[in-house]
Structure formats: structure tokens, C-alpha cells
Amino acid sequence: MDGSPPRTILVAGAGIGGLTAALAFAVHGFRVEIFERAERFEAIGAGIQLSPNATRILRRLGVLDALSGAVAPEAVVLRDGASLKQLARVPLGEAAETRWEAPYLVAHRADLHAALLARASEHPGIRLHPGTTVAGISFENDGVAATAERDGRQEKAAGALLVAADGVWSGLRQFVKSSRDSRSTGTMAWRALVETESPAGRALAPLAPPDQVTAFLSPALHLVVYPLRGGTVLNLVALTKGEAGAGSWASAIDTGPLERAMRGFALSLANLAKAAKPWTAWPIHAVDPDGPWTDPRGLALVGDAAHAMTPFAAQGAAMAIEDAWVLAVLAAGSPDGLPSALARYEAIRRPRIRRVVRRGAFNHFTWHASGPVALARNLVLSARSPGRLAADFDWLYGWRPEG
Numbered sequence: 001m002d003g004s005p006p007r008t009i010l011v012a013g014a015g016i017g018g019l020t021a022a023l024a025f026a027v028h029g030f031r032v033e034i035f036e037r038a039e040r041f042e043a044i045g046a047g048i049q050l051s052p053n054a055t056r057i058l059r060r061l062g063v064l065d066a067l068s069g070a071v072a073p074e075a076v077v078l079r080d081g082a083s084l085k086q087l088a089r090v091p092l093g094e095a096a097e098t099r100w101e102a103p104y105l106v107a108h109r110a111d112l113h114a115a116l117l118a119r120a121s122e123h124p125g126i127r128l129h130p131g132t133t134v135a136g137i138s139f140e141n142d143g144v145a146a147t148a149e150r151d152g153r154q155e156k157a158a159g160a161l162l163v164a165a166d167g168v169w170s171g172l173r174q175f176v177k178s179s180r181d182s183r184s185t186g187t188m189a190w191r192a193l194v195e196t197e198s199p200a201g202r203a204l205a206p207l208a209p210p211d212q213v214t215a216f217l218s219p220a221l222h223l224v225v226y227p228l229r230g231g232t233v234l235n236l237v238a239l240t241k242g243e244a245g246a247g248s249w250a251s252a253i254d255t256g257p258l259e260r261a262m263r264g265f266a267l268s269l270a271n272l273a274k275a276a277k278p279w280t281a282w283p284i285h286a287v288d289p290d291g292p293w294t295d296p297r298g299l300a301l302v303g304d305a306a307h308a309m310t311p312f313a314a315q316g317a318a319m320a321i322e323d324a325w326v327l328a329v330l331a332a333g334s335p336d337g338l339p340s341a342l343a344r345y346e347a348i349r350r351p352r353i354r355r356v357v358r359r360g361a362f363n364h365f366t367w368h369a370s371g372p373v374a375l376a377r378n379l380v381l382s383a384r385s386p387g388r389l390a391a392d393f394d395w396l397y398g399w400r401p402e403g
């Protein structure tokens with residue numbers, strides 16, 4: 001930035017996308033006011049996979065240094081859920097660091113959130129406003145004004161840009177002209193946590209060792225198992241068909257659909273997955289990535305607010321982190337002002353987001369395949385060396401932000 005006073009950026013939502021945006025703008029010399037409607041800054045859910053394209057940015061922001069309990073798994077292993085046969089092994093660990101120059105990590109969301117929050121809280125350029133909802137915005141001559149609502153009282157906050165990081169059910173998306181609503185994808189995510197040293201954890205260890213990410217594939221569901229908190233806990237995520245109304249992780253839910261889907265698994269795996277109770281469920285909603293994400297007068301959507309995607313490529317948070325960094329770099333460096341930075345943000349990010357969404361759809365198709373398609377998948381995977389399988393991810397994990 002030049003010698004003029006720092007411009008203020010308003011951020012709505014202190015999830016992974018919002019906190020990364022706050023840090024990315026602050027390290028580029030902006031002042032940041034970040035509003036979170038929840039009274040406490042907390043992450044929902046359990047585990048998250050952080051691929052090198054995301055950890056490269058988090059490392060640059062100092063977040064990895066503050067992240068406790070993360071595990072660098074040795075590999076991602078795909079297994080047939082019925083035969084339990086290994087179909088593919090993508091080396092991670094040291095191999096990921098060497099190939100993509102950043103670690104592949106799995107972490108508890110609460111630990112990631114705490115690390116982001118620790119860095120944001122100690123940055124003098126960032127002010128955090130918990131329990132405050134951005135209820136509306138208006139555009140003014142020199143930027144944007146947000147109506148911040150706390151305890152029934154409303155205040156105006158002014159800035160050069162409002163970054164809407166308010167998630168898949170974004171209320172601020174409507175302020176971008178001809179934006180699109182989120183839609184149900186007909187997929188349910190189920191989650192459970194198992195102590196590694198519990199009977200279920202010990203029985204699961206030979207099938208899904210706690211030093212790797214294991215995905216069990218079957219037509220009715222796939223189940224991903226990975227370690228959290230230094231390997232003391234296993235995170236189980238299953239994706240099945242289904243819909244539920246709740247917009248949050250629901251524990252009081254009938255697990256019948258999950259148990260029926262698990263009948264396609266080998267008995268030993270289905271029994272273990274059942275023993276992992278309680279399961280919580282989350283309906284997956286998505287946002288069409290082709291909708292507009294910005295208003296040139298000073299509004300930009302990032303992360304799920306812009307383009308929520310299914311978790312088949314485990315990239316939603318990584319894309320929110322990439323969005324946040326790219327937007328801050330462009331806003332800081334654009335010689336033609338903010339409107340052109342916002343136009344470039346959409347132009348740069350959209351092709352990549354589309355490609356990641358396509359990758360998720362491809363994973364969905366092949367991981368849940370049956371009959372001849374599953375046979376062909378297994379043949380192709382078994383014919384590929386681990387190095388060739390890793391090379392398939394170079395475009396995704398090897399991505400580097402401009403600037």
C-alpha cells in the first residue's frame with residue numbers, strides 16, 4: 001500500500017474463510033473489523049483435511065505454528081468397502097512436502113479455528129466483534145456501510161470493502177446482483193469420533209491405521225477415516241444419499257439410512273462403523289459457482305458463501321483459504337483500484353473453483369460406482385504407480401497464489 005492511511009475492510013463471518021481473510025488483509029496493511037454472529041468464535045464439526053494448497057497459505061500467515069494436534073498422514077489409501085482390498089495409495093507425509101512444498105495435514109476443526117483466532121487476536125490491525133450479525137449493507141460514495149446488530153442494537157460500520165464469509169446459508173449473498181441461492185445436493189454427511197484406544201478404535205486400526213487417511217468405497221456410501229489430535233482420536237465421515245431439514249449438525253437423527261447404506265460394506269467394517277455411535281448428520285447444500293460473487297462498489301463473497309461444494313474432493317475450506325488470500329493480494333496490489341481488483345478476483349478464481357467442483361463430481365461418480373464402472377475404476381487405479389497417482393493432484397495441491 002502507499003503512504004495514505006490504511007483502508008478498512010469489513011469481514012462478515014469468522015469461520016475458516018473469514019478469519020483467513022482478516023489475516024490476509026491485515027498482513028497486507030489493511031485495518032480489519034470482523035463480525036461473527038455467534039457469541040463465541042467456535043468451529044462446528046470435527047475433522048478437516050488440509051491439503052498443501054491451503055497449508056502453504058496458512059503457513060505464510062503464521063497459523064501452522066499455532067496449530068496444535070495436527071497429524072501429517074503418511075498416505076491416502078482407497079479400499080473397496082466390500083472386499084476391503086486396497087485399490088490405491090497416494091503417498092503423503094514427507095512425499096507431500098517434497099512434491100508440493102507444503103504439508104498435507106488432518107486437524108480438528110476446533111484446533112484450526114483456535115490457531116486462526118490466536119493469530120487474528122494478536123494482530124494489531126484486526127478487531128473482532130463476536131455476537132454481532134451483519135444484518136444489511138448499503139453502498140456509499142466511498143465504499144460500503146454494514147449494519148452491525150448486537151443485542152438488538154444496530155450500528156453502522158464503514159469500509160472500503162465488505163468480505164462476506166458468511167457460509168453456505170449466506171444472508172449477504174443477496175446483495176450481489178443476480179446471485180444464486182444454495183440448493184440441496186441430496187447428499188448427507190455423517191460424522192462420528194472414536195477414541196483410538198477404545199474397543200472400536202482398536203478394532204478399526206488394522207483396517208484404517210491411525211497414520212493415514214483411509215477411504216472405503218461402495219455404491220451406497222463412502223466412509224473416510226483419519227486421525228485427529230496427535231492420533232488419539234479417529235474421525236469418521238460417511239457420505240450417503242439423503243436430505244434433512246436441519247442446517248446444523250443434528251445428533252437426534254434416525255441413523256437408519258446410514259446403517260442400510262453400510263450393508264454393502266464387509267461385515268467387520270459395517271459393525272465397527274455401527275459401534276462408532278453417536279453419529280451426527282449434516283445435509284450437504286451447494287452454491288452454483290457460476291453465479292456472480294462481487295459488487296464493484298465494495299462487496300466480495302468468499303468460501304461457501306460464493307461457491308459451497310460437496311465434500312467429495314475435501315476442498316471447501318481450502319478454496320475459502322485460497323479465495324481470501326487472492327482477494328487480499330489483489331486489493332492491495334491493484335493499480336486501477338478496487339473495482340478492477342474485484343473483477344480480477346472473479347476472473348482468476350472461477351476457473352479453478354469450477355475445476356475443483358468437477359473433480360468432486362468425478363470422485364462422487366467413481367467412488368460410489370458399481371458393476372462394470374467399479375471394475376474399470378479398480379483396474380485403472382491398480383495399474384497406476386503411487387507417483388502417477390500423486391501427479392494427478394499437482395494442479396490442485398501444487399497451486400501457488402499469485403504474488
Ligand SMILES: Cc1cc2nc3c(=O)[nH]c(=O)nc-3n(C[C@H](O)[C@H](O)[C@H](O)COP(=O)(O)OP(=O)(O)OC[C@H]3O[C@@H](n4cnc5c(N)ncnc54)[C@H](O)[C@@H]3O)c2cc1C
Nearest residue numbers: 013015016017037049134166167189303304314316317318
Ligand atoms: C462433511 C464435511 C466435510 C468437509 N471436509 C472438508 C475437508 O476435509 N477439507 C476442506 O477443505 N473442506 C472440507 N469441508 C468444507 C468446509 O467445511 C467448508 O467449505 C468451510 O468450512 C467453509 O468455510 P466458510 O468460512 O466459507 O463458512 P463457514 O464455516 O460456514 O463460516 C461462516 C461463518 O459466518 C457466520 N455468519 C453467518 N452469517 C453471518 C452474519 N450475517 N454476520 C456475521 N456472521 C455471520 C457463521 O456463524 C459462521 O461462523 C467439509 C464440509 C463438510 C460438510
